[in-house]
Amino acid sequence: MSTSSKAIVRIQNVYKFFGTLKALDNVSLDIYDGEKVVIIGPSGSGKSTLLRSINRLEKIDAGQIIVDGYSVHDEKTDINKVREEVGMVFQSFNVFPHKTVFDNLNLAQTVVRKRSKGDATKISMELLKKVGITDKVDQYPGKLSGGQQQRVAIARALAMKPKSCCSTSPHRRLIPK
Amino acid sequence: MAEIKYKQDPVAEHKKTVIAVTDGPAIPRRKDVGLFTAWRVAFFGALAIIAYLAIVHSDPYWKILQFLPDGILVTFQVTIEAIVLALIIGLFTGLGRISKNRIINGIASLYVEVIRGIPLLVQLFYIYFALGRFVNLPAMASAVIAMAVCYGAYMGEIFRAGIESIPRGQMEAARSLGMSYQQAMIHVILPQAFKTILPPVGNEFVALLKDSSLVSILAVSDLLRRGREFASESFTYFETYTMVALVYLVITLVLSKLVSIMEERINVD
Numbered sequence A: 001m002s003t004s005s006k007a008i009v010r011i012q013n014v015y016k017f018f019g020t021l022k023a024l025d026n027v028s029l030d031i032y033d034g035e036k037v038v039i040i041g042p043s044g045s046g047k048s049t050l051l052r053s054i055n056r057l058e059k060i061d062a063g064q065i066i067v068d069g070y071s072v073h074d075e076k077t078d079i080n081k082v083r084e085e086v087g088m089v090f091q092s093f094n095v096f097p098h099k100t101v102f103d104n105l106n107l108a109q110t111v112v113r114k115r116s117k118g119d120a121t122k123i124s125m126e127l128l129k130k131v132g133i134t135d136k137v138d139q140y141p142g143k144l145s146g147g148q149q150q151r152v153a154i155a156r157a158l159a160m161k162p163k164s165c166c167s168t169s170p171h172r173r174l175i176p177k
Numbered sequence B: 001m002a003e004i005k006y007k008q009d010p011v012a013e014h015k016k017t018v019i020a021v022t023d024g025p026a027i028p029r030r031k032d033v034g035l036f037t038a039w040r041v042a043f044f045g046a047l048a049i050i051a052y053l054a055i056v057h058s059d060p061y062w063k064i065l066q067f068l069p070d071g072i073l074v075t076f077q078v079t080i081e082a083i084v085l086a087l088i089i090g091l092f093t094g095l096g097r098i099s100k101n102r103i104i105n106g107i108a109s110l111y112v113e114v115i116r117g118i119p120l121l122v123q124l125f126y127i128y129f130a131l132g133r134f135v136n137l138p139a140m141a142s143a144v145i146a147m148a149v150c151y152g153a154y155m156g157e158i159f160r161a162g163i164e165s166i167p168r169g170q171m172e173a174a175r176s177l178g179m180s181y182q183q184a185m186i187h188v189i190l191p192q193a194f195k196t197i198l199p200p201v202g203n204e205f206v207a208l209l210k211d212s213s214l215v216s217i218l219a220v221s222d223l224l225r226r227g228r229e230f231a232s233e234s235f236t237y238f239e240t241y242t243m244v245a246l247v248y249l250v251i252t253l254v255l256s257k258l259v260s261i262m263e264e265r266i267n268v269d
C-alpha cells in the first residue's frame, strides 16, 4: 500500500443492519485515486448497500466512511458537496423520465455545478458520443432500451466530472463498445 | 371531495395513484358508455330546458337568465382565486406531510385533520368572522381565503399522494448528483408528480365551484345569491332556483367534461 497516492475513499469498520439482517459486517476498504475496484459477491450480499452508504443514501450503524476528506456520515458534513464528487450509477438506472437524454445530462451540470448551458451541452455531447447514443439525444428515456438507459445514467454521472464514481451495475449488461 | 387510494403494483415497482371521485358529477369516460350517454342526456337536456323556458315562458325565465351572468362571473372569480390559493397552500401542506421534520409534519397533519373534521359551511363562517376580527377585508377576499384554507387541506393530500407516487430512486438519483432537496423537488419530483396531480386537481376545481355557492351566505353576489336577490324581489322562488340549478348543472358538466378530456390526454402521453 503506497502512501504517496491519496486514499479518495476510506471505508472503516462499517456495519449496517436492516432490522436483524446484517447487511454490512465490519467492512473496511481503501480506494486510491485512479484505482478501479470491482466488488463481486452473490446477490443480496450487500454490494449495493455498501455503495449507497458511500454517499449516505443508506445510514450506517457503526464505523466511518471518508470520501475526499469528508466524513460522510457526520451530520455536520454538507452531504451535497460529497455527492457532487461521487458519481453514482444505480442498479435500476433511475434516469429522469420527464427529461430528454440531453437534459438528463445537463440538469445537474447547470443546477449544481452552475455551468452555462453551452458548457454543459458540450460536455454532455462528448460523453454521449463516448457511450454511443448520439442519435437519441432528444428522446425521452421511455423510448430507450435498458442498456441505452444505463449508458445515459453512466454519462449523467460522468458529466458532473466527479472525483470518484460508483456503479452498481450488473456487469453482464455492460458490453463496452 | 376526491378520495385518494393507493394501488400497489408489484411489477411497476412504484405506487400507482388511483383517485376515485366520490363527489361531483361522474366523470364521463369514453369506454364507459352508460355514463357517456348519461352525460349527454344531462347536458343537452339541461340546455334544451333552459332554451325552452327562456323562449316559451320568457316571463320570468328569460328575465332570470339575464340577471344571472354577473353572478356566474363572481362564482368563477371566487373559484379560480380560491383554487390558485389552495394550490399554493396544498403544495406546502403536501411537502409538510412528507417532511421528516416532526414539527413541520405535525403542523401540516394537524391542519389536514382539523379541516377534514369540520363541515365546510362552519369553516367558512368561522374563518370569515375570525378574519373580520383582525383585519378589515372585503367580503369577497374573506370568502376566497376561507374557501382556499378549506380546500388547501384536500389539495395537500393530492400533492402528497402525487409526490409519493414517484419512485424513490428518482429522489435518490437527483440527490446523488448533488442536488439539494429543494432542487430535486423542483426539477425532478414535482414535474413528474404533475401528471398524477392534475386530474384530481381538476376534480377539486369542479367540487370547489359547487361549494362556492356557500359564499352566497357571506354577502358575496355569486350565482346563487344573484338568484336569491331576483327571487326575493319578484317572488318567483321556484322559477329562479330552477334556472340557477340548471345553470350550475351546465357549468359543472362542461367542466367535468374538460377534466375527463385532460385525463385522457395525460394518459395518452
Ligand SMILES: Nc1ncnc2c1ncn2[C@@H]1O[C@H](COP(=O)(O)OP(=O)(O)OP(=O)(O)O)[C@@H](O)[C@H]1O
Pocket (backbone or CB within 6 Å): A018, A021, A023, A041, A042, A043, A044, A045, A046, A047, A048, A049, A050, A091
Ligand atoms: N431498504 C432495505 N430494507 C431492508 N432490507 C434491505 C434494504 N435494502 C437492502 N436490504 C437487504 O440487504 C441485503 C443486501 O442488499 P443489497 O442490495 O446490498 O445486495 P446486493 O449485493 O447489491 O445484491 P444484488 O447483486 O442482487 O444487487 C439483502 O438481503 C437485502 O434484502
Ligand SMILES: [Mg+2]
Pocket (backbone or CB within 6 Å): A047, A048, A049, A091, A168
Ligand atoms: Mg445490488
